[in-house]
Amino acid sequence: MGFTDRLEAGRRLGTRLAEWASGQKLPRPLVLALPRGGVPVAVEVARSLGAPLDVLIVRKIGVPGRPETGVGAVVGDDPPLYDPRALAALGLDEERLAPEAARERAELRRRALLYRGDRATPEVAGRAVILVDDGLATGATARAALRHLRGREPARLVLAVPVGAPEAAAALRAEADEVVCLEQPPAFGAVSLWYEEFPQVADEEVAEALNACRPPAPDA
Secondary structure, eight states: OOBSSHHHHHHHHHHHHHHHHTTSOOSSOEEEEOTTTHHHHHHHHHHHHTOOEEEOOEEEEEETTEEEEEEEEEETTSOOEEOHHHHHHHTOOHHHHHHHHHHHHHHHHHHHHHHHTTOOOOOOTTSEEEEEOSOBSSOHHHHHHHHHHHTTOOSEEEEEEEEBOHHHHHHHTTTSSEEEEEEOOSSOOOGGGGBSOOOOOOHHHHHHHHHHHSOOOOOO
């Protein structure tokens, strides 16, 4: 099990999605990547589906002093979405986490400007939206993204990942119309364990990928 890198994972996921989509009614499909790691995967998915590509930026809210431990996420202008069980277990509340949430929202806006510039966010209403990431661990960022997108009234909402923790994939089936997850190893551990090569994806790579996928400007 596992993948060589994100590009191979994206090609395999794109093949599965193209097979699945052949029997579905998917109006005006749109692929949205969760940056940064989801972008190389989503490039291949968008190519397989012949669909446009953009990003949906979600930022994890971490425990003060332990930012790698996520207890919530923020997307767009939505209120932060927290995991109440994690908050209770750590003795935290939303007020205590307000500074972390504010910092992550500022970083979200910085990245939106860097990745998209002055381009408007893509229209979601009435479209088939395929949300792509490189893997699911807790599913916290994917949950925030799916709830944000659901509020914008897509016709279909699909979460697609190469690999994920079985419990995270199962929980997110309540948030999406379809969850496509190629591999769900019982002893999951971490997303990086299921890739032979799992380098950090730079902001510049994300911006370049999006620019390469932009439709050509109409003739003046």
